[in-house]
Amino acid sequence: MSVRELVVLGTASQVPTRHRNHNGYLLRWDGEGILFDPGEGTQRQMLRAGVAAHDINRICVTHFHGDHSLGLAGVIQRINLDRVPHEVSAHYPASGQRFFDRLRYATAYRETVELIQAPVAADGVLAENGSYTLDARKLSHPVESYGYRVTEPDGRRMLPEKLAAHGIKGPDVGRLQREGEVNGVTLAEVSEVRRGQRFAFVMDTRLCDGVHALADGCDMLVIESTFLDEDEQLATDHGHLTAGQAARAARDAGVRHLVLTHFSQRYSDPDEFERQARAAGFEGELTIAQDLLRVPLPKRHQ
DSSP states (O other), X not given: OOOEEEEEEXXXXXXXXXXXXXXXXXXXXXXXXXXXXXXXXXXXXXXXXXXXGGGOSEEEOOOOSHHHHTXXXXXXXXXXXXXXXXXXXXXXXXXXXXXHHHHHXXXXXXOOSXXXXXXXXXXXXXXXXXXXXXXEEEOOSSSOOEEEEEEOOOEEEEOHHHHHHTTOOTHHHHHHHHHSEETTEEGGGGEEEEOOOEEXXXXXXXXXXXXXXXXXXXXXXXXXXXXXXXXXXXXXXXXXXXXXXXXXXXXXXXXXXXXXXXXXXXXXXXXXXXXXXXXXXXXXXXXXXXXXXXXXXXXXXX
16 A cells, blocks of 8 residues: 655754754655655654655755755765665755765765765756656745655546446456557546646745745645744745745645644744634645654545
8 A cells, every 4th residue: 555644854944942853854655755855863853753764765955054954964874874775866956066965975984875966957857757756946045945846647537337337347447447448438438537646845935936836736735934924024034934925825826735844943832833824814734743743645636
């Protein structure tokens, strides 16, 4: 059975707190794992969350501020120490290549795993396989930053009543799915489009076109809400979002499950982020992220 869930490893902005580690998020997508923004302490959080180095197939870094990338050195070395049996791809802003190189080779270790460097220089598709397409969109932050989106290809849902009406049953159903036509009956006549799941990861940014493009129609949107609405000017000045801004973007994009994260240490009441998100008009499922939380992706549209 396929598993699709977000494992939250850390949720702090800029500095860790007693209750929040630096950023880190693992998306389990069927048999693959995509690690987003491994900040300092990610390796320890992986242990606490039951995430192994073997679970990582891809690493996506939004930008090279320390709370989003200082954990790269430890994670990369752990992948090699554990002799992960598959190659691991790494995506990050091409403008930060020097930072990636420094983190990758921060200390001496033995390389045993093929790490494929695939830096991001512009909006577009980064990878495609049978399970998903990964693409990136540029965000608005003082340093170059990209958000990421995972999109499952659309499939088809078989309609039992139409199959019965056309006399298609047993092995012919599978044959119809493979070949597209059986006994003059086409796949389109007895099925309908099943939209693939969509997940987006949006970290440090002001509101911009990239935010809206990434969020559009997502089943789950993980997005920073560093500040509360009363500090909107601070958010704009430093290239961040407020809870209300993030929630309105999710509302307008038709997001089903909104995950708010990356909270400033200045706030002591996490419930206020939920109150402001609801006040902004977001009515879907809402999670205020906590370290070590597991959040399943919503079920596909029926």
